[in-house]
Amino acid sequence: MQPSFGSEEACAAYNYILSGGFLTEHKYTRQLESELAEFTGAKYCFMVSNGTLAISAALLAVGISKEDRVLVPTYTMIATANAVKLIGAVPVFADVDQRTNTLSVETIRSKINDVDAVIHVSLNNRCHDMNAIVETCKDAGKPIIEDAAQSLGSTWCGKALGTFADVGIFSFSSPKIISMGQGGCVVTDNDEIALRLRRIKDFGRDRPGTEEYSAFGLNFKFTDLQAVIGLEQLKKLPGRVRALSDMWDLYYKHLAKYMIPKADKGWIPWFIEIFVLNRDELAVQLRAAGIGVREVYPPVHIQKCYNESSLALPNATRVHQTGLWLPSWSSLSKNQIEAICSCVNLLM
Structure with a gap:
């Protein structure tokens, strides 16, 4: 991003x-x-x-x-x-x-x-x-x-x-x-x-x-x-909406089993996310291959500034442990996206 x-x-x-x-x-x-x-x-x-x-x-x-x-x-x-x-x-x-x-x-x-x-x-x-x-x-x-x-x-x-x-x-x-x-x-x-x-x-x-x-x-x-x-950015917004929608479609074509399906025709992603059990290992391997990735947000309640880790909020914990953001900027080319997907599938 x-x-x-x-x-x-x-x-x-x-x-x-x-x-x-x-x-x-x-x-x-x-x-x-x-x-x-x-x-x-x-x-x-x-x-x-x-x-x-x-x-x-x-x-x-x-x-x-x-x-x-x-x-x-x-x-x-x-x-x-x-x-x-x-x-x-x-x-x-x-x-x-x-x-x-x-x-x-x-x-x-x-x-x-x-x-x-x-x-x-x-x-x-x-x-x-x-x-x-x-x-x-x-x-x-x-x-x-x-x-x-x-x-x-x-x-x-x-x-x-x-x-x-x-x-x-x-x-x-x-x-x-x-x-x-x-x-x-x-x-x-x-x-x-x-x-x-x-x-x-x-x-x-x-x-x-x-x-x-x-x-x-x-x-x-x-x-x-x-x-x-x-x-000036606002003039480019409709084109970016279309580009993000097309980008998600291409990622989903290759990585559907790791992604959440689109639930509404007006939905576009802010970022491309996948959910895998070996998230940490995969992140290390993708970075070694020159692909920038980022672990998804950790639950806020476990942060030191809030310190409410005694709360049992399992779904957010699962998301954090398995979620990984892939390159998601709207100007990514088809060849770049397909190369990223090939690398993910090869490592999985």
Whole structure:
């Protein structure tokens, strides 16, 4: 997974610098927000500094505060839990299911009365029945946030991931399908949540450029220098969606027995993953052959900073012990992918 930038991004950044802009967020950030909202189908979009702070801002906007308990899958990038902890709330770790490696409706139902909010992580762009998940949270009166950091361009039942819940977030860090080096955004269709987000990301201001503050907020702002790069990246997004879909099809043709089948026609991978019992041995051999691989995320609850290893969450443990990410950038050639697959099959 690596970013892809070209002359278009270089020229956009160069021309912006020469234009005498102040670099901080202004008209190009507003344009990027508008285009991302249109692409995802969301009513509102707010650019922020990164995906982690996007989650924290989303939590604050739905009313989560110190000591509130937030359900989080333990199989996720640690930023999901850290964003909860950053605002003084408490991550409550839950196991993922064996079919999608995400929170199931059944798990959420079993925990919903013990938490104040739910974060659904569409890890590698997978999910269960999002309508049932959202309805479960709504019936319980608990807000739900979609951590769709990896999921821009992926849909479930024709609707963009990140747009089912009360509020959703996306990330634009270096390995994502489009990147601005860093950055994130928060999307919502809710007018009141949008008003809170606008204040939260700008020190709590009622209006930009004023010194009137009606709420607590911080500086989660973006920059126009990043935005002009993002606008060029966004033009390339449809082509990258197609390329990632084609890449997965080719990998699956050769490595299907080690992969999770595609569950929705709008699904695209963020990364190509395989699950094998000899994961560690295979990883060593592939690296020796010059193929860059990476072990999947470890369960967050066993990390020293959380130290909840007494929890029995076996599915996430299994995923971590068997999962391996293969080269996954959208510009991989057919010959490169087939060579990787041949090497994997030879070593297995």
